[in-house]
Amino acid sequence: MKTFLREFWLFGIKQASASIFGGYLLFLILLTKFWYPFESLYRNDFLFLAALGFQLALLALQLESPREAAVILIFHAVATAMEVFKTSDAIGAWQYPGEFRIGIGNVPLFAGFMYSAVGSYIARVWRIFDFRFSNYPPKAATYVLVALIYGNFFTHHFIFDLRNGLLLGAALCFGRSAIFYRIDRAYRYMPVLLGCFLGSFFVWIAENVSTFSNIWIYPNQTDGWQMVPFGKLVAWFLLMMLSFVLVTLVNQPRPLDCPTDSLSHKTAARPDSAVSAGETREPRLAAWLLGRVESIPQGSPDRVDSEDFRAA
Secondary structure (H helix, E strand, O other), X not given: OHHHHHHHHHHHHHHHHHOHHHHHHHHHHHHHHHOOOOOXXXXXXXXXXXXXXXXXXXXXXXXXXXXXXXXXXXXXHHHXXXXXXXXXXXXXXXXXXXXXXXXXXXXXOHHHHHHHHHHHHHHHXXXXXXXXXXXXXXXXXXXXXXHHHHHHHHHXXXXXXXXXXXHHHHHHHHOOOEEEEEOOOOEEEEEHHHHHHHHHHHHHHHHHHHHHOOOOEOHHHOOOOOOOOOOHHHHHHHHHHHHHHHHOOOOOOOEOOOOXXXXXXXXXXXXXXXXXXXXXXXXXXXXXXXXXXXXXXXXXXXXXXXXXXXXX
16 A cells, blocks of 8 residues: 555655646646736737746756656647648638737637647656556558548648548557556556547646637637537547657657666756766656655666566
8 A cells, every 4th residue: 555655645746747737738828827017018918928927947957857848849840730730711610719919810829739739748757757668559551541531631632531440540650559657666558549538638628628718719619608519529539549649759669678878868957966877857857756765776777577467
Protein backbone atom coordinates (compact mmCIF):
# COMPACT_ATOMS: atom_id res chain seq x y z
CA MET A 1 0.00 0.00 0.00
CA LYS A 2 2.85 2.39 0.82
CA THR A 3 4.41 1.80 -2.59
CA PHE A 4 1.06 2.29 -4.32
CA LEU A 5 0.36 5.57 -2.53
CA ARG A 6 3.87 6.81 -3.23
CA GLU A 7 3.65 6.02 -6.94
CA PHE A 8 0.11 7.40 -7.17
CA TRP A 9 1.27 10.71 -5.68
CA LEU A 10 4.42 10.85 -7.81
CA PHE A 11 2.40 9.98 -10.95
CA GLY A 12 0.04 12.88 -10.27
CA ILE A 13 2.89 15.35 -9.69
CA LYS A 14 4.64 14.31 -12.89
CA GLN A 15 1.42 14.46 -14.90
CA ALA A 16 0.76 17.96 -13.56
CA SER A 17 4.26 18.98 -14.61
CA ALA A 18 3.75 17.55 -18.10
CA SER A 19 0.43 19.41 -18.38
CA ILE A 20 1.78 22.76 -17.22
CA PHE A 21 1.24 24.58 -20.53
CA GLY A 22 -2.24 23.20 -21.17
CA GLY A 23 -3.26 23.82 -17.56
CA TYR A 24 -2.01 27.39 -17.79
CA LEU A 25 -4.05 28.01 -20.94
CA LEU A 26 -7.23 26.54 -19.45
CA PHE A 27 -6.77 28.66 -16.32
CA LEU A 28 -6.46 31.82 -18.43
CA ILE A 29 -9.43 30.86 -20.60
CA LEU A 30 -11.68 30.44 -17.58
CA LEU A 31 -10.30 33.48 -15.75
CA THR A 32 -10.80 35.82 -18.72
CA LYS A 33 -14.34 34.57 -19.26
CA PHE A 34 -15.39 35.90 -15.87
CA TRP A 35 -12.89 38.74 -15.42
CA TYR A 36 -11.04 40.61 -18.15
CA PRO A 37 -9.89 44.15 -17.26
CA PHE A 38 -7.99 45.20 -20.43
CA GLU A 39 -10.39 47.23 -22.55
CA SER A 40 -7.74 48.33 -25.05
CA LEU A 41 -6.52 44.76 -25.76
CA TYR A 42 -8.75 42.10 -27.28
CA ARG A 43 -9.08 38.96 -25.21
CA ASN A 44 -7.77 36.67 -27.97
CA ASP A 45 -4.70 38.87 -28.44
CA PHE A 46 -4.05 38.88 -24.69
CA LEU A 47 -4.27 35.07 -24.61
CA PHE A 48 -1.80 34.83 -27.51
CA LEU A 49 0.71 37.15 -25.82
CA ALA A 50 0.28 35.38 -22.48
CA ALA A 51 0.87 31.97 -24.07
CA LEU A 52 3.94 33.21 -25.93
CA GLY A 53 5.34 34.82 -22.78
CA PHE A 54 4.78 31.64 -20.79
CA GLN A 55 6.66 29.59 -23.36
CA LEU A 56 9.59 31.99 -23.30
CA ALA A 57 9.61 31.83 -19.49
CA LEU A 58 9.71 28.01 -19.55
CA LEU A 59 12.70 28.11 -21.90
CA ALA A 60 14.49 30.78 -19.87
CA LEU A 61 14.00 28.80 -16.64
CA GLN A 62 15.09 25.59 -18.42
CA LEU A 63 11.81 23.90 -17.56
CA GLU A 64 11.31 23.20 -21.26
CA SER A 65 13.89 21.93 -23.71
CA PRO A 66 14.52 23.36 -27.20
CA ARG A 67 13.18 20.10 -28.63
CA GLU A 68 9.90 20.58 -26.81
CA ALA A 69 9.74 24.17 -28.05
CA ALA A 70 10.27 22.83 -31.59
CA VAL A 71 7.28 20.50 -31.09
CA ILE A 72 5.13 23.47 -30.10
CA LEU A 73 6.22 25.40 -33.20
CA ILE A 74 5.41 22.44 -35.47
CA PHE A 75 1.99 22.00 -33.89
CA HIS A 76 1.22 25.69 -34.13
CA ALA A 77 1.94 25.73 -37.86
CA VAL A 78 0.05 22.50 -38.63
CA ALA A 79 -2.95 23.51 -36.50
CA THR A 80 -3.20 27.07 -37.80
CA ALA A 81 -3.33 25.84 -41.39
CA MET A 82 -6.22 23.53 -40.52
CA GLU A 83 -7.97 26.23 -38.49
CA VAL A 84 -7.85 28.73 -41.36
CA PHE A 85 -9.54 26.16 -43.59
CA LYS A 86 -12.11 24.97 -41.04
CA THR A 87 -13.23 28.49 -40.08
CA SER A 88 -13.34 29.87 -43.61
CA ASP A 89 -16.66 31.28 -44.78
CA ALA A 90 -17.05 28.40 -47.22
CA ILE A 91 -16.65 25.67 -44.54
CA GLY A 92 -17.72 27.20 -41.23
CA ALA A 93 -17.06 24.11 -39.11
CA TRP A 94 -16.69 26.39 -36.06
CA GLN A 95 -16.02 30.04 -35.36
CA TYR A 96 -14.17 32.36 -33.00
CA PRO A 97 -16.73 34.91 -31.82
CA GLY A 98 -14.23 37.21 -30.08
CA GLU A 99 -12.42 40.00 -31.89
CA PHE A 100 -8.66 40.00 -32.47
CA ARG A 101 -5.87 41.77 -34.30
CA ILE A 102 -3.23 39.03 -34.13
CA GLY A 103 -4.55 36.39 -36.47
CA ILE A 104 -4.92 34.95 -39.95
CA GLY A 105 -8.26 34.97 -41.74
CA ASN A 106 -10.97 34.10 -39.21
CA VAL A 107 -8.48 32.56 -36.77
CA PRO A 108 -6.74 34.27 -33.83
CA LEU A 109 -3.15 33.04 -33.57
CA PHE A 110 -3.89 32.00 -30.00
CA ALA A 111 -5.83 29.06 -31.48
CA GLY A 112 -2.62 27.37 -32.59
CA PHE A 113 -1.36 27.33 -29.01
CA MET A 114 -4.35 25.24 -27.93
CA TYR A 115 -3.18 22.47 -30.26
CA SER A 116 0.42 23.12 -29.25
CA ALA A 117 -0.55 22.38 -25.65
CA VAL A 118 -1.31 18.81 -26.74
CA GLY A 119 2.08 18.48 -28.41
CA SER A 120 3.78 20.08 -25.41
CA TYR A 121 2.13 17.56 -23.08
CA ILE A 122 3.18 14.56 -25.17
CA ALA A 123 6.78 15.79 -25.52
CA ARG A 124 7.08 16.59 -21.81
CA VAL A 125 5.43 13.41 -20.55
CA TRP A 126 7.71 11.44 -22.90
CA ARG A 127 10.77 12.94 -21.19
CA ILE A 128 9.49 12.97 -17.62
CA PHE A 129 8.35 9.33 -17.68
CA ASP A 130 11.28 8.14 -19.83
CA PHE A 131 9.09 6.48 -22.47
CA ARG A 132 10.17 3.20 -24.05
CA PHE A 133 8.20 1.14 -26.54
CA SER A 134 7.60 -2.44 -27.55
CA ASN A 135 6.42 -3.53 -31.00
CA TYR A 136 6.61 0.01 -32.35
CA PRO A 137 5.45 -0.03 -36.01
CA PRO A 138 7.68 1.01 -38.91
CA LYS A 139 7.99 4.78 -38.98
CA ALA A 140 7.04 4.96 -42.65
CA ALA A 141 3.69 3.32 -41.84
CA THR A 142 2.98 5.80 -39.06
CA TYR A 143 3.81 8.75 -41.32
CA VAL A 144 1.43 7.48 -44.02
CA LEU A 145 -1.29 6.98 -41.40
CA VAL A 146 -1.07 10.49 -39.95
CA ALA A 147 -0.76 12.08 -43.41
CA LEU A 148 -4.08 10.45 -44.29
CA ILE A 149 -5.57 11.56 -40.96
CA TYR A 150 -4.51 15.16 -41.52
CA GLY A 151 -5.70 15.12 -45.12
CA ASN A 152 -9.09 13.73 -44.11
CA PHE A 153 -9.70 16.75 -41.87
CA PHE A 154 -9.81 18.73 -45.13
CA THR A 155 -11.11 16.33 -47.76
CA HIS A 156 -14.13 14.94 -45.86
CA HIS A 157 -15.92 18.21 -46.60
CA PHE A 158 -15.80 17.40 -50.33
CA ILE A 159 -15.64 13.61 -50.62
CA PHE A 160 -16.49 10.68 -48.35
CA ASP A 161 -15.23 10.61 -44.78
CA LEU A 162 -12.37 8.15 -44.19
CA ARG A 163 -12.42 8.24 -40.38
CA ASN A 164 -13.71 4.68 -39.93
CA GLY A 165 -10.99 3.37 -42.19
CA LEU A 166 -8.44 5.52 -40.37
CA LEU A 167 -9.54 4.09 -37.03
CA LEU A 168 -9.00 0.62 -38.48
CA GLY A 169 -5.61 1.72 -39.81
CA ALA A 170 -4.60 3.02 -36.37
CA ALA A 171 -5.64 -0.29 -34.80
CA LEU A 172 -3.63 -2.28 -37.34
CA CYS A 173 -0.61 -0.01 -37.02
CA PHE A 174 -0.44 0.38 -33.23
CA GLY A 175 -2.56 -2.54 -32.02
CA ARG A 176 0.43 -4.47 -30.64
CA SER A 177 2.41 -1.45 -29.45
CA ALA A 178 2.86 -0.61 -25.78
CA ILE A 179 4.32 2.39 -23.95
CA PHE A 180 6.57 1.61 -20.98
CA TYR A 181 6.85 4.49 -18.53
CA ARG A 182 8.80 4.89 -15.29
CA ILE A 183 7.03 6.50 -12.36
CA ASP A 184 9.82 5.91 -9.83
CA ARG A 185 12.03 2.85 -10.21
CA ALA A 186 9.93 0.20 -11.92
CA TYR A 187 8.50 0.44 -15.42
CA ARG A 188 4.77 0.07 -16.00
CA TYR A 189 3.02 -0.11 -19.34
CA MET A 190 -0.16 0.51 -21.26
CA PRO A 191 -1.18 0.01 -24.91
CA VAL A 192 -0.45 2.98 -27.17
CA LEU A 193 -4.06 3.04 -28.36
CA LEU A 194 -5.36 3.22 -24.79
CA GLY A 195 -2.99 6.09 -24.03
CA CYS A 196 -4.21 8.00 -27.09
CA PHE A 197 -7.85 7.40 -26.16
CA LEU A 198 -7.30 8.68 -22.62
CA GLY A 199 -5.52 11.72 -24.02
CA SER A 200 -8.39 12.40 -26.42
CA PHE A 201 -10.90 12.17 -23.57
CA PHE A 202 -9.11 14.87 -21.58
CA VAL A 203 -8.82 17.04 -24.70
CA TRP A 204 -12.60 16.64 -25.14
CA ILE A 205 -13.07 17.90 -21.58
CA ALA A 206 -10.80 20.86 -22.33
CA GLU A 207 -12.82 21.53 -25.48
CA ASN A 208 -15.99 21.75 -23.41
CA VAL A 209 -14.29 24.23 -21.09
CA SER A 210 -13.15 26.32 -24.09
CA THR A 211 -16.53 26.40 -25.81
CA PHE A 212 -18.24 27.18 -22.50
CA SER A 213 -15.78 30.07 -22.15
CA ASN A 214 -16.73 31.30 -25.65
CA ILE A 215 -13.23 30.95 -27.09
CA TRP A 216 -14.70 29.12 -30.07
CA ILE A 217 -18.17 27.73 -30.70
CA TYR A 218 -19.78 25.20 -33.01
CA PRO A 219 -22.85 26.05 -35.12
CA ASN A 220 -25.18 24.32 -32.62
CA GLN A 221 -23.82 26.53 -29.81
CA THR A 222 -24.60 29.93 -31.33
CA ASP A 223 -27.87 30.26 -29.41
CA GLY A 224 -26.41 29.03 -26.13
CA TRP A 225 -23.75 26.66 -24.85
CA GLN A 226 -24.34 22.93 -24.84
CA MET A 227 -21.97 20.06 -24.25
CA VAL A 228 -19.83 18.95 -27.18
CA PRO A 229 -21.18 15.56 -28.39
CA PHE A 230 -19.31 12.42 -27.39
CA GLY A 231 -18.93 11.64 -31.09
CA LYS A 232 -16.28 14.34 -31.24
CA LEU A 233 -14.02 11.91 -29.37
CA VAL A 234 -13.38 10.12 -32.67
CA ALA A 235 -11.92 13.26 -34.23
CA TRP A 236 -9.86 13.96 -31.11
CA PHE A 237 -8.57 10.39 -31.04
CA LEU A 238 -7.38 10.71 -34.63
CA LEU A 239 -5.84 14.08 -33.81
CA MET A 240 -4.10 12.50 -30.81
CA MET A 241 -2.62 9.85 -33.12
CA LEU A 242 -1.41 12.63 -35.40
CA SER A 243 0.04 14.50 -32.41
CA PHE A 244 1.82 11.43 -31.09
CA VAL A 245 3.51 10.69 -34.42
CA LEU A 246 4.47 14.35 -34.90
CA VAL A 247 6.31 14.23 -31.58
CA THR A 248 8.34 11.26 -32.87
CA LEU A 249 9.91 13.68 -35.35
CA VAL A 250 11.93 15.13 -32.45
CA ASN A 251 11.72 12.30 -29.88
CA GLN A 252 13.04 9.00 -31.17
CA PRO A 253 10.93 6.00 -30.04
CA ARG A 254 13.34 3.82 -28.06
CA PRO A 255 13.08 0.08 -27.39
CA LEU A 256 13.01 -1.33 -23.88
CA ASP A 257 16.64 -2.44 -23.87
CA CYS A 258 18.06 0.95 -24.93
CA PRO A 259 20.36 2.38 -22.21
CA THR A 260 19.53 5.89 -21.04
CA ASP A 261 23.08 7.09 -21.68
CA SER A 262 22.67 6.31 -25.38
CA LEU A 263 19.66 8.57 -25.80
CA SER A 264 20.36 11.42 -28.15
CA HIS A 265 17.99 13.92 -26.60
CA LYS A 266 19.00 16.31 -23.84
CA THR A 267 16.97 17.06 -20.78
CA ALA A 268 15.76 20.52 -19.99
CA ALA A 269 17.93 20.70 -16.89
CA ARG A 270 21.63 21.53 -16.57
CA PRO A 271 23.91 18.61 -15.58
CA ASP A 272 25.09 20.31 -12.39
CA SER A 273 25.36 19.09 -8.83
CA ALA A 274 21.73 19.94 -8.10
CA VAL A 275 20.25 18.04 -11.02
CA SER A 276 22.13 15.24 -12.69
CA ALA A 277 22.22 14.51 -16.40
CA GLY A 278 19.71 11.68 -16.08
CA GLU A 279 17.09 13.75 -14.30
CA THR A 280 14.82 16.64 -14.99
CA ARG A 281 13.78 19.37 -12.60
CA GLU A 282 10.22 18.04 -12.45
CA PRO A 283 11.09 14.66 -10.86
CA ARG A 284 13.33 16.45 -8.35
CA LEU A 285 10.38 18.67 -7.42
CA ALA A 286 8.20 15.59 -7.06
CA ALA A 287 10.79 13.99 -4.81
CA TRP A 288 10.93 17.11 -2.67
CA LEU A 289 7.16 17.01 -2.29
CA LEU A 290 7.47 13.43 -1.16
CA GLY A 291 10.16 14.41 1.30
CA ARG A 292 12.50 11.73 -0.01
CA VAL A 293 14.90 13.25 -2.54
CA GLU A 294 17.42 10.49 -1.99
CA SER A 295 14.96 7.85 -3.23
CA ILE A 296 14.85 9.24 -6.78
CA PRO A 297 17.46 7.46 -8.92
CA GLN A 298 20.16 9.65 -10.42
CA GLY A 299 19.26 8.32 -13.85
CA SER A 300 17.18 5.69 -15.58
CA PRO A 301 18.29 2.06 -15.29
CA ASP A 302 20.81 0.92 -17.90
CA ARG A 303 18.54 -1.96 -18.78
CA VAL A 304 14.99 -3.05 -18.11
CA ASP A 305 14.53 -6.40 -16.44
CA SER A 306 11.44 -8.43 -17.16
CA GLU A 307 10.46 -8.51 -13.48
CA ASP A 308 10.17 -4.72 -13.56
CA PHE A 309 7.30 -4.81 -16.07
CA ARG A 310 4.04 -4.24 -14.30
CA ALA A 311 0.74 -3.42 -15.90
CA ALA A 312 -0.61 0.06 -15.33
